[in-house]
Amino acid sequence: MATSSPPVIWACPPWRLWGARKTGRAETMATVLLVGAGNMGFAMLKGWAKDGGLRLMVVDPTEALRDRAAAVGAEVYADVAEVPRETDMIVLAVKPQVMDKVAPPYAEFPGAVMSVAAGVGVARLRGLVGERPIVRVMPNTPAAIGQGMSVGYAEGADDTLRALVERLTGVVGETAWIEDEGLMDAVTAISGSGPAYVFHFIECLASAGEKLGLAPELALQLARQTVAGAGALAREAGEAPGVLREQVTSPGGTTAAALAVLRETGALERLVNEAAEAARDRGRELG
Ligand SMILES: NC(=O)C1=CN([C@@H]2O[C@H](COP(=O)(O)OP(=O)(O)OC[C@H]3O[C@@H](n4cnc5c(N)ncnc54)[C@H](O)[C@@H]3O)[C@@H](O)[C@H]2O)C=CC1
Numbered sequence: 566m567a568t569s570s571p572p573v574i575w576a577c578p579p580w581r582l583w584g585a586r587k588t589g590r591a592e593t594m595a596t597v598l599l600v601g602a603g604n605m606g607f608a609m610l611k612g613w614a615k616d617g618g619l620r621l622m623v624v625d626p627t628e629a630l631r632d633r634a635a636a637v638g639a640e641v642y643a644d645v646a647e648v649p650r651e652t653d654m655i656v657l658a659v660k661p662q663v664m665d666k667v668a669p670p671y672a673e674f675p676g677a678v679m680s681v682a683a684g685v686g687v688a689r690l691r692g693l694v695g696e697r698p699i700v701r702v703m704p705n706t707p708a709a710i711g712q713g714m715s716v717g718y719a720e721g722a723d724d725t726l727r728a729l730v731e732r733l734t735g736v737v738g739e740t741a742w743i744e745d746e747g748l749m750d751a752v753t754a755i756s757g758s759g760p761a762y763v764f765h766f767i768e769c770l771a772s773a774g775e776k777l778g779l780a781p782e783l784a785l786q787l788a789r790q791t792v793a794g795a796g797a798l799a800r801e802a803g804e805a806p807g808v809l810r811e812q813v814t815s816p817g818g819t820t821a822a823a824l825a826v827l828r829e830t831g832a833l834e835r836l837v838n839e840a841a842e843a844a845r846d847r848g849r850e851l852g
């Protein structure tokens with residue numbers, strides 16, 4: 566019996582055939598539509614552009630943001646009405662406050678939906694885009710350099726869809742899954758918002774350096790590289806952060822003097838707890 570199968574060939578859109586030739590992974594071809602190419606959407610898009618097997622489409626009303634998306638290889642559209650209805654995955658990356666207005670037209674599109682919006686639950690998303698596989702993902706902006714952390718929660722997703730989500734999150738960093746959607750606000754408070762806490766710590770450390778007499782540029786260089794180097798070590802050393810902390814802390818030395826201030830009253834820990842709780846609570850409000 567002949568093995569060639571013209572109907573399958575004809576059923577494939579041309580880009581799929583192109584992608585199949587390019588990657589040799591025909592089964593993993595996918596069209597991804599990014600709705601909202603702002604801070605978070607574009608951070609992910611930059612990574613997705615490195616995956617040669619994805620057809621990337623972007624909708625954003627802001628011309629400058631469309632231009633930068635086009636510059637990394639995406640097909641860009643100003644309005645949903647212009648977008649070809651050829652989607653395997655629709656990624657909603659607009660603000661939670663506009664989700665109710667932006668999402669409903671995508672109910673007419675095929676494919677699954679992945680939302681990165683803080684606070685917006687699967688039940689609400691289903692009300693907006695209809696019955697279909699829906700995945701919530703909480704990414705973070707280090708995705709822009711392939712160092713992101715993404716946490717997924719999936720309803721109605723089979724292994725193929727989970728694999729596509731992991732492909733999209735894996736190309737921009739690490740991926741974890743939660744089985745309880747109620748934890749998504751906690752995830753948002755730690756890894757979604759977390760980069761901002763770390764950037765603020767860099768600001769504080771640089772400011773402290775200036776107050777101790779360092780030139781602003783030098784103070785910022787020291788603070789930035791110290792946080793970057795400590796973060797990389799914490800990830801790669803294979804030892805608990807507490808062990809790495811002790812390796813810096815000579816008994817009776819300078820670090821011990823500083824940590825006594827930071828830890829003695831539990832002030833920093835309390836502050837971080839309160840900050841994370843505030844972020845979690847705001848996520849609940851947005852929902
Ligand atoms: N910024 C971050 O670090 C993170 C953000 N998120 C989530 O990502 C989502 C987007 O946040 P950001 O990127 O920070 O906001 P942003 O304001 O930078 O991006 C939102 C984009 O949506 C676009 N937009 C507005 N109306 C639209 C429409 N009708 N169609 C298509 N695009 C439209 C805007 O032009 C803008 O570019 C939010 O829901 C947020 O909760 C999640 C994790 C981290």
Ligand SMILES: O=C(O)[C@@H]1CCC=N1
Nearest residue numbers: 682683753757758759
């Ligand atoms: O600030 C926010 O609401 C979004 C979600 C996590 C990071 N940025």
